[in-house]
Amino acid sequence: MPTYEHPRPSVTVDVVVFGYDGGHDLKLLLIQRGSDPYQGQWALPGGFVEMDEDLEAGALRELEEETGVKDLFVEQLYTFGKPGRDPRGRVISVAHYALVNLSKHPAAAASDASEVAWFSLDKLPELAFDHAEIIKLATTRLRAKVRYQPIGFELLPEEFTLGELQALYETILGVPEFNKRNFRTRILRTGILEEVGRQQNVAHRPAILYRFNEATYQQLVEQRDSGVLRRALDFEI
Amino acid sequence: MPTYEHPRPSVTVDVVVFGYDGGHDLKLLLIQRGSDPYQGQWALPGGFVEMDEDLEAGALRELEEETGVKDLFVEQLYTFGKPGRDPRGRVISVAHYALVNLSKHPAAAASDASEVAWFSLDKLPELAFDHAEIIKLATTRLRAKVRYQPIGFELLPEEFTLGELQALYETILGVPEFNKRNFRTRILRTGILEEVGRQQNVAHRPAILYRFNEATYQQLVEQRDSGVLRRALDFEI
DNA sequence: GCAAAAGTGTTGAGTTTACACCCATGA
DNA sequence: TCATGGGTGTAAACTCAACACTTTTGC
Numbered sequence A, B: 001m002p003t004y005e006h007p008r009p010s011v012t013v014d015v016v017v018f019g020y021d022g023g024h025d026l027k028l029l030l031i032q033r034g035s036d037p038y039q040g041q042w043a044l045p046g047g048f049v050e051m052d053e054d055l056e057a058g059a060l061r062e063l064e065e066e067t068g069v070k071d072l073f074v075e076q077l078y079t080f081g082k083p084g085r086d087p088r089g090r091v092i093s094v095a096h097y098a099l100v101n102l103s104k105h106p107a108a109a110a111s112d113a114s115e116v117a118w119f120s121l122d123k124l125p126e127l128a129f130d131h132a133e134i135i136k137l138a139t140t141r142l143r144a145k146v147r148y149q150p151i152g153f154e155l156l157p158e159e160f161t162l163g164e165l166q167a168l169y170e171t172i173l174g175v176p177e178f179n180k181r182n183f184r185t186r187i188l189r190t191g192i193l194e195e196v197g198r199q200q201n202v203a204h205r206p207a208i209l210y211r212f213n214e215a216t217y218q219q220l221v222e223q224r225d226s227g228v229l230r231r232a233l234d235f236e237i
Numbered sequence C: 001g002c003a004a005a006a007g008t009g010t011t012g013a014g015t016t017t018a019c020a021c022c023c024a025t026g027a
Numbered sequence D: 001t002c003a004t005g006g007g008t009g010t011a012a013a014c015t016c017a018a019c020a021c022t023t024t025t026g027c
Helices: A055-067 A131-146 A150-155 A162-173 A180-190 A214-225 B055-067 B131-146 B150-155 B162-173 B180-190 B214-225
Strands: A010-020 A027-032 A046-048 A073-080 A091-101 A115-120 A193-198 A208-212 B010-020 B027-032 B046-048 B073-080 B091-101 B115-120 B193-198 B208-212
Touching: A010 A055, A010 A131, A010 A150, A027 A055, A046 A055, A055 A073, A055 A091, A073 A131, A073 B073, A091 A131, A091 A150, A131 A150, A131 A162, A150 A162, A162 A180, A162 A208, A180 A193, B010 B055, B010 B131, B010 B150, B027 B055, B046 B055, B055 B073, B055 B091, B073 B131, B091 B131, B091 B150, B131 B150, B131 B162, B150 B162, B162 B180, B162 B208, B180 B193
Parallel strands: A010 A091, B010 B091
Antiparallel strands: A010 A027, A010 A046, A027 A115, A073 A091, A193 A208, B010 B027, B010 B046, B027 B115, B073 B091, B193 B208
16 A cells, blocks of 8 residues: 555644753743734744754744744654644644753743743743643653652753752642752762762852763663662652 | 655554463464565565555555454564665555464465475574564563563463463573562552453362453553653663 | 851661461361 | 361561651841
8 A cells, every 4th residue: 555545634843842040940942923824922942853864953033033042952852643633634743742951051042933931831822723731741741750860861951950959859749848868869869960070159158060870871771771670669659 | 845756655553463372482483485586585474565554554465365364462562674674665554563372373274375484583594674673672671671572462362360370471581580579569569360260170179260351451541641741751771 | 256058866666578477178 | 197288477687657856047
């Protein structure tokens, strides 16, 4: 059965971009739609995938075209394909999420789309299509993932203090504040942080600056994969 | 920009079906391709998605058409879209994985495809397209997921003993054997098992039969979502 | 000296691991 | 009575959570 006998849906790639600037909330990058459907409404950056590009590459391309933001961590999230989710016809969207540190990637500049802005994750505007649902799933995934994989580091500058790291975790997970002592012990125990210096010119004891050590992390992952199952299972729930 | 201005890729849904029959290995359901490309080679069940059907529904439809297997747990896995993964042109595959207990769903009967068979997961034939890669990802996901979500129950009959459950976990995770005492304590502590009787006619002390209690599980999930974060984070690695 | 945030010691409660043992059944 | 798998008691090792305390800086 050759391909051309089949009706073909359109395929888009959309990106949920989380940004962090050290504050007490996560930001989300949205664009204002310049044309119908949903003209004038806010939506996720994204667009139709090209015939000769990988999905992730398409996501990054659309993101740069529409918002000017590039060079960030991106990962596939889920594919949304319910018939009727787009009034133009059958459109299947391969959704991605991305993480970015706002101090490295300054204010997104528009080009394709009429407007681009960062919104606080808990003060989002009304969204086009099923994008609210996509964002909800991305948020859930981010919260789950940050607890067992060091993706949080993508949201921080190259060098950071343990206080900053802890504030980030509290922000992502939305918990009030957890015990400093125990947070430090846990993070440092993993060995994935590397000391790189000390804070300067702060009106308190200067904190040690750390950097994420990817090599050590990879070692840990391999150790785990190649046996030595610490706990057989863990219905943490 | 209306949809029809864009070139459209084809979209397929493929399913990695894991089966378990109580033995010491997991099985995988494959079909032998009846036409080119890859004619005669083994491949995942799947096919082109219809214009008016949901992705998951398409996966289940193709699965039933090609193998006769139906009524099983299915979940989206990942979308594979590298250009060149299908010699017919741009084909994007939304891969799913499914779990099935072989005693409930007897030998798959062919219809569309020329042949259908269950293979042991560690003795797979050469596979068409990038299906080996898809299976690898599905296996990784299954192993990860079974450790924190009770999906294992989909692979067992309605009622089962703790011994059977433990054997299943050992099979999925590929570990030699873990401590009986501790496995039992952990599973029972969660409260998601419900006693339903006792084994009959076995040449040893009859085991208690259990059933998975979905209601209790849902309660646990809600408890977790609505606060009471037991551990703030857990770089288990 | 004071405020502010960094960083540390410690202890009781709780959890995990490991091993040894007893139990009920059919053959 | 034996073999087989089901099921339990428990103690030492370890981990977690919580709290109070000391340190270092700029002003």
